[in-house]
Amino acid sequence: MPTLNLIGGGRVGKTLGRLWQTQGVLQVQDVLTTSPASAQAAVDFIGAGRPANSVQTLRPADCWLIAVPDRQIAASAQALARAGRPPSIAFHASGALAAAELAPLQAAGWQIASAHCILSFATPATAVQQFPGTSCALEGDAAALAALQPLFSAIGAHCFTLPSADKLRYHAGAVFATNFLPVLQATAEALWLNSGVPPELLPQLRTTLLRNAVDNLLALGPAGALTGPAARGDTALVQHQGQAVAAWDAQAGAAYTALSELAARLAREGRL
Numbered sequence: 001m002p003t004l005n006l007i008g009g010g011r012v013g014k015t016l017g018r019l020w021q022t023q024g025v026l027q028v029q030d031v032l033t034t035s036p037a038s039a040q041a042a043v044d045f046i047g048a049g050r051p052a053n054s055v056q057t058l059r060p061a062d063c064w065l066i067a068v069p070d071r072q073i074a075a076s077a078q079a080l081a082r083a084g085r086p087p088s089i090a091f092h093a094s095g096a097l098a099a100a101e102l103a104p105l106q107a108a109g110w111q112i113a114s115a116h117c118i119l120s121f122a123t124p125a126t127a128v129q130q131f132p133g134t135s136c137a138l139e140g141d142a143a144a145l146a147a148l149q150p151l152f153s154a155i156g157a158h159c160f161t162l163p164s165a166d167k168l169r170y171h172a173g174a175v176f177a178t179n180f181l182p183v184l185q186a187t188a189e190a191l192w193l194n195s196g197v198p199p200e201l202l203p204q205l206r207t208t209l210l211r212n213a214v215d216n217l218l219a220l221g222p223a224g225a226l227t228g229p230a231a232r233g234d235t236a237l238v239q240h241q242g243q244a245v246a247a248w249d250a251q252a253g254a255a256y257t258a259l260s261e262l263a264a265r266l267a268r269e270g271r272l
Helices: 011-022 036-046 070-083 099-107 124-130 142-153 164-194 199-225 235-248 250-271
Strands: 003-007 027-032 050-052 063-066 089-092 111-117 135-140 158-161
Touching: 003 011, 011 027, 011 036, 011 063, 011 124, 027 036, 036 050, 063 070, 063 142, 070 089, 070 099, 089 099, 089 142, 099 111, 111 142, 111 164, 135 142, 135 164, 142 158, 164 199, 164 235, 164 250, 199 250, 235 250
Parallel strands: 003 027, 003 063, 027 050, 063 089, 089 111, 135 158
Antiparallel strands: 111 135
16 A cells, blocks of 8 residues: 655645545655654544654655645745655645645756645544545646546545636635635624624524525526525615624724625626
């Protein structure tokens, strides 16, 4: 079985490592994180591997996943290149950054890529259960993509390739689809509390409205599921409501106005 080294053992690294290990796709070998304790925790969750305490102690491997925060990817690649390990395949998991973040490794003869799975990795245990059917954007060297595609497909991913120049817009779409939903829900609940809704009603409102909205979206698509004053063309109400929200919180008011304009545009396009 091909070997995998992990640099970074957070939610993404743990999830992918465990999936590849338990399904017999890749053998997790060495895991390097910010501390021996977190490396051991990652190894324990994955069920395989050896905690490492430095880049220099990482053994050669067939694949290397650099699953660190975006701001640390380039430095991690530079450190690995300096360590002088035999060239193989290295990839990172950022949705916004291109494979070029690994340029020091490419210059040393490695094949490089990025692989971004469109999944909310809230907790590794949950992500492992939710992963089958996840879409995965691959970008980078052709040889690296040819090697990675079957590895991700083997754990249930639906892979597609993405041009490097389009990654920021692609990832922004994923942010809109997933990361902003908790923000919108938190803002809605803060508005309800501020306007006098009893706190004990919030869980039921959250469950009912979110479930109904998702069901409608899946059944009807974005334009068909759209409701509210902007969708109805009630510009006067949108304006007055935006002012009321802005008086409560300026940023929330600006978001309400911007989202209402996007909603109105979607409604117009849906009528064409």
